[in-house]
Amino acid sequence: MGNDMREEKGQGMTLAEEVRSELCGEGGQWETVVEDVLGDQLLVFRNRHRNLEEMFDTLTEKWGGRECLILGDTRITYDELPNIVRAVSHRLETEFGIRAGDRVAILAANSPEWVVSFFATTFLGAIAVAINGWWTSAEIDHALELTEPRILIGDSRRLERAGNINTDIAIIDFDNSPEFFAPNEVSRTKTKVLEDDPALILFTSGTTGRAKGALLSHRGLIGFVDGTVHNAQEKTTIVLRQLGIDPATLPAHQDVVLATSPLFHVSGLLAGVLMNMANGTKIVFRQGRFDPEDVLKLIEKEKVTNWTAIGDMGPRVMSHPDLLKFDTSSLTRMSSGGAHLSEYMREQIGKYFPQAEASIGQGYGSSESCGVVSSIGGQEFKEHPSSAGKTCMGFDIEIRDENNNPVQDGNEGEIHVKSPYTMLKYWGNPEATRETLKSGRWLAMGDIGRIENELLYINARARDMIIRSGENIYPVEIEHRLEAHPDVSEAAVVGIDHQERGQEVMAIVVSEHERSLNDDDLREWCRETLAEYKVPVVWEWRKDPLPRNASGKVVKRAITGDTELSAYRD
Numbered sequence: 001m002g003n004d005m006r007e008e009k010g011q012g013m014t015l016a017e018e019v020r021s022e023l024c025g026e027g028g029q030w031e032t033v034v035e036d037v038l039g040d041q042l043l044v045f046r047n048r049h050r051n052l053e054e055m056f057d058t059l060t061e062k063w064g065g066r067e068c069l070i071l072g073d074t075r076i077t078y079d080e081l082p083n084i085v086r087a088v089s090h091r092l093e094t095e096f097g098i099r100a101g102d103r104v105a106i107l108a109a110n111s112p113e114w115v116v117s118f119f120a121t122t123f124l125g126a127i128a129v130a131i132n133g134w135w136t137s138a139e140i141d142h143a144l145e146l147t148e149p150r151i152l153i154g155d156s157r158r159l160e161r162a163g164n165i166n167t168d169i170a171i172i173d174f175d176n177s178p179e180f181f182a183p184n185e186v187s188r189t190k191t192k193v194l195e196d197d198p199a200l201i202l203f204t205s206g207t208t209g210r211a212k213g214a215l216l217s218h219r220g221l222i223g224f225v226d227g228t229v230h231n232a233q234e235k236t237t238i239v240l241r242q243l244g245i246d247p248a249t250l251p252a253h254q255d256v257v258l259a260t261s262p263l264f265h266v267s268g269l270l271a272g273v274l275m276n277m278a279n280g281t282k283i284v285f286r287q288g289r290f291d292p293e294d295v296l297k298l299i300e301k302e303k304v305t306n307w308t309a310i311g312d313m314g315p316r317v318m319s320h321p322d323l324l325k326f327d328t329s330s331l332t333r334m335s336s337g338g339a340h341l342s343e344y345m346r347e348q349i350g351k352y353f354p355q356a357e358a359s360i361g362q363g364y365g366s367s368e369s370c371g372v373v374s375s376i377g378g379q380e381f382k383e384h385p386s387s388a389g390k391t392c393m394g395f396d397i398e399i400r401d402e403n404n405n406p407v408q409d410g411n412e413g414e415i416h417v418k419s420p421y422t423m424l425k426y427w428g429n430p431e432a433t434r435e436t437l438k439s440g441r442w443l444a445m446g447d448i449g450r451i452e453n454e455l456l457y458i459n460a461r462a463r464d465m466i467i468r469s470g471e472n473i474y475p476v477e478i479e480h481r482l483e484a485h486p487d488v489s490e491a492a493v494v495g496i497d498h499q500e501r502g503q504e505v506m507a508i509v510v511s512e513h514e515r516s517l518n519d520d521d522l523r524e525w526c527r528e529t530l531a532e533y534k535v536p537v538v539w540e541w542r543k544d545p546l547p548r549n550a551s552g553k554v555v556k557r558a559i560t561g562d563t564e565l566s567a568y569r570d
Helices: 003-012 015-024 052-062 081-096 112-123 137-147 218-242 266-278 292-302 313-318 343-352 354-359 378-383 430-436 475-483 519-527
Strands: 032-037 040-045 067-071 074-077 103-107 127-130 151-154 170-173 198-204 212-217 256-258 282-284 306-310 333-337 361-366 371-377 396-400 413-418 442-452 455-461 466-468 471-473 490-498 502-510 538-542
Touching (some): 015 218, 040 218, 052 081, 103 112, 112 198, 198 266, 212 218, 266 306, 313 343, 371 378, 371 455, 396 442, 466 502, 471 475, 475 490
Parallel strands (some): 103 127, 103 151, 502 538
Antiparallel strands (some): 032 040, 067 074, 442 455, 466 471, 490 502
């Protein structure tokens, strides 16, 4: 059947509408229904898994025989993974008494052990706490104090940074305890875990200078997987039908993803592992600090097909002098995560990985939304490269003014999102929860945007957030540290554009003793309590007080020259 006939089918439905009707209508693979979710009537997939263990069992059985997790010489198949996960889950339960609701913290580099620890924890109804492996001792200690885990699992290098660990917290160093992750056939009674039970805490920077822990449910994590897979299937089906190709006639193959996004990020665990497991993908991890040459070697050796390059990873690989000496022809999907895909990055991908150019696209979401809220790709992305795309299945988007009222299309306001997958709360932070979660499960994203012709555009980051190489940085945290220095009168931190990293951190410092203080002094001062990626790299010194508005807040747009200072001198 030709394209024209398809578009006439179903009372004038477009091809896109026809495909969605087939996939999501009654009896379809992705049939949708409206159900009660924590007191609200929301759209969900009918044929969904109800907890992570149920999803895990389905996927490992479906893809049995394929390789699943790869790190160096370690190669674990989908057949082998269940015995490892269940053995670890059994040990957590019997040796450490882990029960539903307990927290199990994970502090480690990307590895099969990280993934195993996550699944083993959630099978018990316990909550996995994903701690940022790039944090300083002070930041790690705060996360442990906030979440109060029963166990801390990690690798030696990062556990050394966990300074003042409560003696009640058991520690499992998997570098020195390989037997803990040994496979074993065990039988245990499955814990009754409901889909709205908590499963994971992901940390996001907080406006108060402290990291906040977004508490995500089993429903949310599974919804991320289902929504992403459905979205990809829908878009692929449309493209294939436009080309006159029946998807059922395509040969089966296994994708190979290079997983360089850290597992303590939504892009690492949810997109990099859970979503790829749903597709039976081989997931390749790498060891040590990011190394462009090692990435190229892995792409060639493992025949990597998919890679999401966070921050400056992509530019560093594409600027490597030996790039063309490696066979990267297997790489057919490449994207940039953590920030808007710049024109520079799009050009570089097209130049060095032309076979992946057609797959370029981008999406919008957050840890709190626990899902890709909107996405765009293909021809539509080429025509609207500054857009974050159309709303994904299961999500609603509203743009609201300062009075929390929806605005008309084309008008700017704060982005609000509603879905069944939204975080349950910020762990131990009811005030932040109230500020972010509105009635009817509407989530205030903290970003300024607009909708035009059904496409979402992100205009600005509310609350001044800086995105550097995929890491979210809130200036107030750095400002608090700078202003704690005895020779600093006041400070303001802003993001400045950077071609490769998206943004870099700039500090404007007012000091009456500038002659006794320099950039290096303040860099070392910041490094004592802040992760390296938060430390400013650009410094500006001033003698005059920073411009402030009538309420006493620093006017950063006046500092950067985006706003005339006179407008705030009433």
